[in-house]
Amino acid sequence: MSAGARPLLEVKDLKMHFPVHGGILFRRVATVFAVDGVSFDVMPGETVGLVGESGCGKSTLGKAILRLYDPTAGQVLFEGRDLAGVRGKELRSLRRDLGIIFQDPYESLNQTHPIGFILQEPFLIHGVGTPESRRAWARELLAKVGLPPSAFDRYPHEFSGGQRQRIGIARAIALKPKLVILDEPVSALDVSIQSQILNLLLDLQREMGLAYVFIAHDLAVVKHVSDRIAVMYLGKVVETAPADELHARPLHPYTQALMASIPEPDPSRRIEDKPVLEGDVPSPRNPPPGCRFHTRCPFAQARCREEEPILRPGPGAAAGHQVACHYAGELVPKEGR
Numbered sequence: 167m168s169a170g171a172r173p174l175l176e177v178k179d180l181k182m183h184f185p186v187h188g189g190i191l192f193r194r195v196a197t198v199f200a201v202d203g204v205s206f207d208v209m210p211g212e213t214v215g216l217v218g219e220s221g222c223g224k225s226t227l228g229k230a231i232l233r234l235y236d237p238t239a240g241q242v243l244f245e246g247r248d249l250a251g252v253r254g255k256e257l258r259s260l261r262r263d264l265g266i267i268f269q270d271p272y273e274s275l276n277q278t279h280p281i282g283f284i285l286q287e288p289f290l291i292h293g294v295g296t297p298e299s300r301r302a303w304a305r306e307l308l309a310k311v312g313l314p315p316s317a318f319d320r321y322p323h324e325f326s327g328g329q330r331q332r333i334g335i336a337r338a339i340a341l342k343p344k345l346v347i348l349d350e351p352v353s354a355l356d357v358s359i360q361s362q363i364l365n366l367l368l369d370l371q372r373e374m375g376l377a378y379v380f381i382a383h384d385l386a387v388v389k390h391v392s393d394r395i396a397v398m399y400l401g402k403v404v405e406t407a408p409a410d411e412l413h414a415r416p417l418h419p420y421t422q423a424l425m426a427s428i429p430e431p432d433p434s435r436r437i438e439d440k441p442v443l444e445g446d447v448p449s450p451r452n453p454p455p456g457c458r459f460h461t462r463c464p465f466a467q468a469r470c471r472e473e474e475p476i477l478r479p480g481p482g483a484a485a486g487h488q489v490a491c492h493y494a495g496e497l498v499p500k501e502g503r
């Protein structure tokens with residue numbers, strides 16, 4: 167990353183709240199605070215990993231970045247342009263620079279069309295090329311993602327999960343986007359296939375200069391592909407750092423617990439040294455006051471239940487390492503323990 171370079175994507179204090187309606191009059195009875203004030207940026211060609219358990223808001227955040235949702239508050243700037251102010255033709259043209267890859271491309275692939283047609287669709291939607299050039303580009307895309315030419319005339323149901331993800335990737339990169347949101351792109355695949363898809367994504371990134379926002383619940387996978395990682399819990403980023411730094415020195419108890427869930431290659435490290443994460447993520451309809459993690463944190467103090475910690479540079483941490491914990495670096499056991 168060159169000093170002074172402008173971020174490709176800037177997410178500023180983004181909030182995505184959903185009203186819950188109920189009762190006879192179908193009035194608003196509650197609010198789901200799915201994303202509640204998240205900020206981060208992505209440089210050209212960089213991969214930023216968003217990691218957290220199911221329900222932490224990471225997928226909603228990905229969709230809000232792509233304007234599949236209109237954010238409740240905050241800003242999403244792409245190359246300095248606020249996406250909230252972009253409409254119609256301008257939004258369509260901007261979408262050429264933004265791609266998305268879903269967890270299960272099967273649901274997003276039109277089952278009634280052959281792959282050759284599916285891969286021509288992005289060009290058709292944006293009015294790019296002639297019928298001949300579109301067919302040629304679709305064939306090139308198949309080769310790029312490691313599928314045989316015969317795939318052109320076959321249908322989605324004829325492919326395995328890994329092959330379907332290759333088709334989803336081919337479609338997402340068809341228009342040579344600058345940024346791709348990957349929403350749990352390998353979590354539905356067998357472990358052996360996962361590494362093939364991750365390597366394909368890394369090869370394409372190198373070749374095309376793509377930037378990725380890589381969303382996943384598995385910190386081991388996110389660490390493998392990311393330059394920087396943001397750990398999310400109940401709609402907020404609780405820790406962010408360069409990937410190696412986060413792995414070497416996680417400061418937030420939640421990150422430490424996620425880290426502990428990664429299989430340990432060092433047999434000398436005893437299992438009882440690992441922090442254990444108990445219970446489920448509380449409902450985003452009613453997030454706990456103070457630190458949202460306090461109901462599950464083994465280090466929680468009285469202050470944690472009242473005062474919300476803000477994201478700030480971690481004590482003694484490397485540049486770019488921020489953590490939202492009152493006691494980061496000096497964690498003490500719960501009262502009475």
Ligand code: SF4
Binds near residue numbers: 419463493
């Ligand atoms: Fe745990 Fe308190 Fe830190 Fe929250 S602020 S992570 S409850 S020690």
